[in-house]
Amino acid sequence: MLRSAIRSRTSREGGCAIEPLVRQYEIRANDFTHAGEASSSMKKSLSRLGVKAEVIKRAAIAMYEAEINAVIHGHGGMAEVTVFPEKVVIVIEDHGPGIPDLDQAMVAGWSTAPDIAREMGFGAGMGLPNIKKNCDELKIDTKVGEGTKVTMEVRFT
Amino acid sequence: MKVCDCANLLNAKILVESENFEEDLQIACGSDLMSDVMAFSSDESQIMITGLVNPQTIRTAEMLDVKVIIFVRGKVPDETMQRLAEDRGIGLMTTPLSMFTCCGLLYEAGLRGKEAAL
Numbered sequence: 582m583l584r585s586a587i588r589s590r591t592s593r594e595g596g597c598a599i600e601p602l603v604r605q606y607e608i609r610a611n612d613f614t615h616a617g618e619a620s621s622s623m624k625k626s627l628s629r630l631g632v633k634a635e636v637i638k639r640a641a642i643a644m645y646e647a648e649i650n651a652v653i654h655g656h657g658g659m660a661e662v663t664v665f666p667e668k669v670v671i672v673i674e675d676h677g678p679g680i681p682d683l684d685q686a687m688v689a690g691w692s693t694a695p696d697i698a699r700e701m702g703f704g705a706g707m708g709l710p711n712i713k714k715n716c717d718e719l720k721i722d723t724k725v726g727e728g729t730k731v732t733m734e735v736r737f738t
Numbered sequence: 739m740k741v742c743d744c745a746n747l748l749n750a751k752i753l754v755e756s757e758n759f760e761e762d763l764q765i766a767c768g769s770d771l772m773s774d775v776m777a778f779s780s781d782e783s784q785i786m787i788t789g790l791v792n793p794q795t796i797r798t799a800e801m802l803d804v805k806v807i808i809f810v811r812g813k814v815p816d817e818t819m820q821r822l823a824e825d826r827g828i829g830l831m832t833t834p835l836s837m838f839t840c841c842g843l844l845y846e847a848g849l850r851g852k853e854a855a856l
Contacts, residue, residue, distance in 0.1 A: 613792065613793065613794060614793055616793075616794065616797070617793075617794065617797035617798075617800075617801075620797075620801060621797065621800060621801075621826075624800070624801065634781075634803065635781055638779060638781075638801070638802065638803060641800075641801040641802075642776050642779060642801050642802070645776070645797065645798075645801045646773065646776065649794075700792075701772075701792055701794050702770060702771055702772035702773075702788075702790045702792065702794055702795065702798070703771075703772055703773055703794070704771075704773075705771040705772075705773040705774050706773075707771075707773035707774060707776070707777050708773055710777070711773060711776050711777055714777075715779075
């Protein structure tokens with residue numbers, strides 16, 4: 582089941598008060614029925630805001646891959662999407678096992694996904710490479726035994 | 739090539755109709771690995787050919803703005819998947835053909851894949 586919340590933050594940019602749209606979603610471990618709902622919701626929000634289709638697609642692919650990773654590897658977690666006037670910032674954080682070798686995990690085709698993930702069509706070892714390819718900025722903070730935080734930024738222009 | 743031409747060519751049964759059926763298809767992607775499908779995203783109008791039948795097939799198509807999914811070897815998605823596809827404006831059809839034959843016929847008819855630089 583997806584739980585989402587919307588809240589606003591106020592910041593100052595160029596002298597004008599700007600309130601970015603912030604949405605939060607719960608991601609449940611091994612829930613392949615609802616996996617992707619957070620990304621779908623983000624995609625609809627960007628579409629309603631009139632963001633260009635190709636930009637929305639890049640953000641959707643990056644978030645969906647990260648969401649699936651949290652479902653498969655991260656024991657579930659939380660997603661937070663913040664829409665600024667010029668970009669969207671997506672953070673997906675889990676409290677799973679962490680990534681022991683991040684460089685290795687970034688290699689296309691390398692995967693540690695369990696059989697259940699492969700049965701769902703994932704585990705091709707393309708998740709992190711796909712995320713990197715579709716983001717303008719990507720930051721991965723991970724610690725073995727503590728979890729992983731993936732911060733993705735996609736600019737609108 | 740329009741979706742209706744595609745359905746005739748593949749002897750496919752349409753499961754979920756979509757307004758996209760009148761669009762000209764340009765690009766096709768055939769795979770059972772959804773991350774592979776996402777690695778080949780295209781701005782052109784595209785269809786997905788797969789033997790994978792689960793909700794993530796529909797979700798992947800949604801993220802990529804895929805217009806139509808063709809399920810091979812006569813596979814039929816359940817009601818939940820069909821409703822999800824309908825809600826997202828994604829057409830579904832099923833063909834008795836294998837993935838290889840399906841892709842071959844579509845290629846012969848002029849559809850092409852997108853060779854991504856990984």
